[in-house]
Amino acid sequence: MAKILMKGNEAIGEAAIRAGCLNYFAYPITPQTEVAEYMAKRMPEVNGVFVQGESEVAVGYMIFGAAACGERVMTTSSSPGVSLMSEAISYIAGARCPAVFVNIMRGGPGLGGILPSQGDYFQSTKGGGHGDYRLLVMAPDGVQEIVEMVMMAFPLAEKYRNPVMIVGDGLIGQMMEPVEFPDNLTVKPSNKDAWATNGMDTRGSKEKNIVKSLYLDPEELNNHNLTLKAQYERMKKEEIRFEAYNTDGDYKVLIVSYGTMSRVCKTAIDNMKAKGIETGMIRPKTLFPYPLQAVHDAAAKQSCKAVISIEMSMGQMVEDVERAVLGQKPVSWYGQCGGNVPSPEEVEEQVMALINK
Amino acid sequence: MGKTFSKPEALSDAYTHYCPGCTHGIAHRLVAEVIDELGIRGRTVGIAPVGCAVLAYNYFTCDFQEAAHGRAPAMATGIKRVRPDLIAFTYQGDGDLASIGMGEIVHAANRGEKFTTIFINNAVYGMTGGQMAPTTMPGQRTTTSPMGRDVTTTGMPIKMCELLSTLETPGYIERQTLLNPKYIKKAKKAIKRAFEYQIAGKCYSFVELVSICPTNWGKTPLESLKWAEESLLPYYKLGEFKTPEEE
Ligand SMILES: Cc1ncc(C[n+]2csc(CCOP(=O)(O)OP(=O)(O)O)c2C)c(N)n1
Ligand code: SF4
Numbered sequence: 348m349a350k351i352l353m354k355g356n357e358a359i360g361e362a363a364i365r366a367g368c369l370n371y372f373a374y375p376i377t378p379q380t381e382v383a384e385y386m387a388k389r390m391p392e393v394n395g396v397f398v399q400g401e402s403e404v405a406v407g408y409m410i411f412g413a414a415a416c417g418e419r420v421m422t423t424s425s426s427p428g429v430s431l432m433s434e435a436i437s438y439i440a441g442a443r444c445p446a447v448f449v450n451i452m453r454g455g456p457g458l459g460g461i462l463p464s465q466g467d468y469f470q471s472t473k474g475g476g477h478g479d480y481r482l483l484v485m486a487p488d489g490v491q492e493i494v495e496m497v498m499m500a501f502p503l504a505e506k507y508r509n510p511v512m513i514v515g516d517g518l519i520g521q522m523m524e525p526v527e528f529p530d531n532l533t534v535k536p537s538n539k540d541a542w543a544t545n546g547m548d549t550r551g552s553k554e555k556n557i558v559k560s561l562y563l564d565p566e567e568l569n570n571h572n573l574t575l576k577a578q579y580e581r582m583k584k585e586e587i588r589f590e591a592y593n594t595d596g597d598y599k600v601l602i603v604s605y606g607t608m609s610r611v612c613k614t615a616i617d618n619m620k621a622k623g624i625e626t627g628m629i630r631p632k633t634l635f636p637y638p639l640q641a642v643h644d645a646a647a648k649q650s651c652k653a654v655i656s657i658e659m660s661m662g663q664m665v666e667d668v669e670r671a672v673l674g675q676k677p678v679s680w681y682g683q684c685g686g687n688v689p690s691p692e693e694v695e696e697q698v699m700a701l702i703n704k
Numbered sequence: 705m706g707k708t709f710s711k712p713e714a715l716s717d718a719y720t721h722y723c724p725g726c727t728h729g730i731a732h733r734l735v736a737e738v739i740d741e742l743g744i745r746g747r748t749v750g751i752a753p754v755g756c757a758v759l760a761y762n763y764f765t766c767d768f769q770e771a772a773h774g775r776a777p778a779m780a781t782g783i784k785r786v787r788p789d790l791i792a793f794t795y796q797g798d799g800d801l802a803s804i805g806m807g808e809i810v811h812a813a814n815r816g817e818k819f820t821t822i823f824i825n826n827a828v829y830g831m832t833g834g835q836m837a838p839t840t841m842p843g844q845r846t847t848t849s850p851m852g853r854d855v856t857t858t859g860m861p862i863k864m865c866e867l868l869s870t871l872e873t874p875g876y877i878e879r880q881t882l883l884n885p886k887y888i889k890k891a892k893k894a895i896k897r898a899f900e901y902q903i904a905g906k907c908y909s910f911v912e913l914v915s916i917c918p919t920n921w922g923k924t925p926l927e928s929l930k931w932a933e934e935s936l937l938p939y940y941k942l943g944e945f946k947t948p949e950e951e
Contacts, residue, residue: 400778408782
């Protein structure tokens with residue numbers, strides 16, 4: 348298949364359509380408004396649905412109502428908007444509906460700034476909304492990967508009957524890269540007649556379906572939560588994705604980094620390698636489930652003296668890195684917020700400081 | 705109604721949890737009768753609110769979704785946009801619709817979404833034990849207005865039919881009540897019209913039903929009916945506020 352030069356935000360929209368998602372609801376917010384603008388133009392061409400909701404709160408529930416009918420649906424937003432959608436995300440997870448959310452993260456807290464950030468790691472992997480739910484969270488490092496993750500997200504959401512969250516940052520949204528839309532990632536929607544409120548006539552059934560998250564009986568609610576937990580445990584077995592970069596050599600420092608930040612780290616690693624300094628990296632592609640074992644094993648390597656989590660946040664993923672390393676090696680953090688992406692030189696400085704410690 | 709009691713097909717056998725004398729049961733029955741008469745049960749999706757009717761999905765025999773507090777109109781929007789062939793209705797109380805869900809209801813109505821809303825106005829928050837609602841009358845005592853609603857700090861009760869009727873988008877807006885059989889007949893007619901407009905793909909449709917909450921009003925059902933007639937109906941005027949034909 349031929350490669351097309353596309354801007355990240357537009358590629359997100361096109362990927363959803365190629366994946367068979369013809370329903371998109373959104374509210375404008377920088378730095379991902381181009382997704383909505385692309386969909387407003389593109390959806391009518393494919394007989395799809397585009398709705399600009401009155402708020403991210405409403406958009407979250409439009410997604411819920413549509414997903415509960417068994418249709419493939421997606422929304423995209425950025426950090427403050429995802430905070431507003433978090434109520435709905437909790438309900439959707441509680442009601443076990445598949446839906447796809449994309450968060451092109453910007454700096455926070457509050458209104459923060461509009462530049463790239465990775466400040467929503469906690470929000471996406473550890474909650475955001477209320478209750479014991481988890482999202483399957485994927486973190487692409489470029490335009491091609493966000494395309495593939497968006498396309499994969501729909502069947503994954505259906506497999507687990509759970510929302511999938513893709514977290515990128517403003518750089519991925521804005522950057523132009525050649526992309527292809529792999530045909531093998533266009534997977535037919537699964538049959539949802541067992542639970543969807545798609546109308547009894549549609550499924551030729553005399554039994555109604557109810558989509559809800561309310562369980563007033565404590566025993567029932569506990570069992571419901573156990574069912575959810577079983578799905579999250581299954582994700583931990585079947586969905587962990589990561590990339591190991593330059594981990595064959597005898598590195599003294601192991602970097603853990605994801606998304607745009609990991610690309611900067613790769614440049615730093617290559618630069619150091621040219622000078623004869625080996626540095627390894629684990630790049631989580633799924634933030635939940637987290638590649639705990641991969642980070643653990645890479646840190647366990649004899650040559651490795653120290654592990655550093657490098658993120659565009661004040662140190663969020665570092666808590667999972669500590670959880671993976673389990674105290675066998677010192678774990679530290681380096682990062683910047685506000686839209687300044689640390690440079691390869693700054694990454695190199697951090698690594699050298701650890702080596703010379 | 706026939707001589708022998710027969711249950712509409714769209715209502716289930718489940719016992720409702722509503723208090724004795726509560727008009728929620730009547731509203732359910734009217735909606736169910738209309739669904740039966742229009743033959744749409746197999747393609748109808750109801751949306752339950754957060755409020756006393758939170759378990760409505762147990763009482764109807766069509767597909768149902770359970771919303772978060774106030775968000776049913778956004779869910780109905782989601783349903784109708786991706787499946788215009790389905791019939792969707794929201795069933796919402798006055799706290800749900802006129803307070804926390806004010807944004808969702810106004811914008812759904814303004815977009816002219818092709819679904820139907822049944823709005824139960826009982827002038828209090830029922831489920832949480834009788835707090836003040838946006839529809840609570842001036843001077844009316846509730847657990848959060850123990851001295852009576854002070855309109856100088858809480859404003860005047862919101863008239864949803866009048867408010868929604870100011871929108872330029874075509875729609876069907878009517879207020880009826882469930883206080884006696886004569887009114888109930890009119891209420892059913894309005895509900896039927898609302899669903900018919902939706903089936904025809906004509907417009908958004910909204911039927912407010914002035915209702916009672918004996919439990920939280922601290923009155924017997926009979927006293928409640930009387931109080932509603934004397935105190936609510938003069939303020940919440942019955943009738944048709946808007947029809948799509950006007951435009
Ligand atoms: C976000 C949120 N806030 C508050 C509540 C608590 N709550 C449940 S029902 C209700 C009021 C319902 O009143 P109304 O809509 O008038 O319906 P009624 O019970 O009178 O039928 C409230 C405040 C909630 N469930 N969710
Ligand atoms: S609390 Fe009021 S509205 Fe709720 S069921 Fe009882 S009487 Fe009806």
